[in-house]
Amino acid sequence: MSWLRRGSSEPLWKEEFPVHTADERYVTRRQLTKFLVLTSLGMFAGNLWILIRSILYKAPLYPQQPIAQLGEIPVGGVKLFTYPTKEDHCIMIRTGEDEYVSYSQKCTHLSCAVYYSHADHRLECPCHQGFFSIKDGSVLQGPPPRPLPRIVLETRGQQLVAIEVKG
Amino acid sequence: MRSPSELPPQNRGLTAIGGAMSLIAVLLIVQIWLLTASLESFLAGNRHTALPAAIFSGLMFLVCLGLYAFVARVDSGVHGPKGR
Numbered sequence: 438m439s440w441l442r443r444g445s446s447e448p449l450w451k452e453e454f455p456v457h458t459a460d461e462r463y464v465t466r467r468q469l470t471k472f473l474v475l476t477s478l479g480m481f482a483g484n485l486w487i488l489i490r491s492i493l494y495k496a497p498l499y500p501q502q503p504i505a506q507l508g509e510i511p512v513g514g515v516k517l518f519t520y521p522t523k524e525d526h527c528i529m530i531r532t533g534e535d536e537y538v539s540y541s542q543k544c545t546h547l548s549c550a551v552y553y554s555h556a557d558h559r560l561e562c563p564c565h566q567g568f569f570s571i572k573d574g575s576v577l578q579g580p581p582p583r584p585l586p587r588i589v590l591e592t593r594g595q596q597l598v599a600i601e602v603k604g
Numbered sequence: 605m606r607s608p609s610e611l612p613p614q615n616r617g618l619t620a621i622g623g624a625m626s627l628i629a630v631l632l633i634v635q636i637w638l639l640t641a642s643l644e645s646f647l648a649g650n651r652h653t654a655l656p657a658a659i660f661s662g663l664m665f666l667v668c669l670g671l672y673a674f675v676a677r678v679d680s681g682v683h684g685p686k687g688r
Contacts, residue, residue, distance in 0.1 A: 466621045470675045473628045477668040480635035484654075484661040487642050491651035583648055604649065 497521075504529060504539070504590065504597045515553050517542065520588055520599045527588050528553065528560070529597075532571060537597060539588035540574045546581040560585065574604065620678045624671045631664045638664075 453464060499521050510516050516529045529539040530553050540560065542550050549564035559577060560569040567579030574585035589601040642657035 466618070466625060467675060467679055470621070470625050470628060470672055473625065473632055474665075474668045474672045477628070477632050477635055477665045480632070480639050481658075481661045481665040483639045484642060484658040487639075487646050488654040488658040491646060491654040494651060 499599075499601045502599045504599050507592065507595050507597065513555055518599075521602060525602075526550065527599075529588070529590070530571060537590055538571060539590055539599065540569070540585040541588070541602070543585075544581055545576075545583040545585060546579070551585065617678050617681070621675050624675050624678075628668050628671050631668055635661055635664050 453468075455464060502520055504518050504520070505516050510529075510531050512531050512534060514531050518527050518529065519525055520527050526542040527539055528542045528551065529537060531537050540551075544551050544562040544564065544567055546562065546565055546567050549562050551560045551562045551567075551569060553559075553571075554561045557568075559571055560574070561567070562569075562579065562581065565580050567581040568577040569575065569581070569585050570577055574587050576582075576584060584604055586602050586604040588599050589603055591598045591600050638657050638661055642653055645653040
């Protein structure tokens with residue numbers, strides 16, 4: 438950064454600690470400007486880090502996991518399971534004779550477990566009254582910033598198999 | 605009230621430096637907002653916002669660097685090469 442100090446023949450320490458009071462105002466302003474520019478560099482580095490992470494991002498490979506037998510739960514019934522790992526709790530609801538939907542049970546606000554409200558036909562988070570649509574997991578009300586991740590189900594013979602997480 | 609050209613050279617320099625600092629502060633606030641917005645977007649799974657965010661952030665950093673060079677030039681201009 439020596440090009441930024443053009444015309445100065447004094448050593449840096451002498452510039453930073455001036456003898457005259459009037460010069461001190463310049464030093465504090467210049468130092469604050471330098472600090473602000475370095476912070477700006479930090480913000481740029483943060484954005485670069487996000488860019489590199491998104492370039493190197495690889496879509497995860499999800500396991501195929503049998504969840505339930507067809508007709509195992511009644512219409513309006515619920516089954517809890519874990520997918521894709523044992524720590525990821527999910528909820529499956531039978532919404533019609535041949536209709537099943539499944540979502541992550543973790544609220545996108547503060548990760549409380551959501552439950553199915555049969556009376557209101559929606560998923561509810563009891564912690565902060567966040568409500569999610571049963572159709573697509575979108576936020577109906579409350580503080581959650583994003584929809585619930587959806588578990589993609591596939592029917593194989595008499596089995597319901599979880600194949601992917603979307604969102 | 606005196607016009608800027610009537611001010612002593614040291615005060616003129618301080619005014620210019622103050623203006624440059626204000627511009628840098630505004631750019632920095634925009635950069636902070638840009639970083640939080642692109643991080644939020646990245647964590648939500650939208651990866652297409654990262655490139656334009658990085659480009660704009662880099663441009664703003666370059667403008668800040670240019671303003672800092674201006675501040676350094678004003679500073680050395682007011683004091684002169686052996687002004688201390």
